Amino acid sequence: MRLFRPKYTEFSDEQLMLQLSGGQKGAFDELYKRYASLMLSYFNRMLWRDREKAEDFMHDLFAKIIKDPTVFDTTKNFKTWFYSVANNMCKNEYKKMEVRKGTSNGLDQHFTLSDQSSNVFNEVHDQFFLQAFELSLNELDEKHAVVFKMRHLDGLSIKEIAEIIEINEGTVKSRLFNATKKMAENLKEFNPIEL
Secondary structure, eight states, X not given: OOOOOOOGGGSOHHHHHHHHHTTOHHHHHHHHHHHHHHHHHHHHHHTXXXXXXXXXXXXXHHHHHHHOGGGSOTTXXXXXXXXXXXXXXXXXXXXHHHHHGGGOOSOOTTOOOOOOOSOHHHHHHHHHHHHHHHHHHHHSOHHHHHHXXXXXXXXXXXXXXXXXXXXXXHHHHHHHHHHHHHHHHHTGGGOSSOX
């Protein structure tokens, strides 16, 4: 007699969480395939491009759903819930960093040097743009920065962002507009159209 093995690739995220609650390891493996790289990218962007920290946070996030998959309400949207949990983890880290801020030695811990040697002019221009972009993003207050990152760096919809940070869609649009306007003003020197 042959046992039936579910084809997890055909399951919705919510169905996978139901399976995981029932102890099905294959359901977790499928969720991991779907979300690991997305979550790693998300944490990397939200946590100052600290790859090691991003990996730790990504693994902690998946550990949470392994430890207790029943914390997810399967009548809700999994993707929105998962990003909400990730967003709350980042908020907690921001709070910890604020406490530690007074002990900084003044060195920028998030500055990285490029080791590519292709086109020096473009490389320098790109490095200046990235630095200016990061500085501009850091000038935004947290509520505007989070919305900007979720929309433009993570590709989430207005509706998804509203659900994740628990505000209405109009507020998301307003914050996004203001953040984008400020970013554009700060980065106008990099606009090749303007002379």
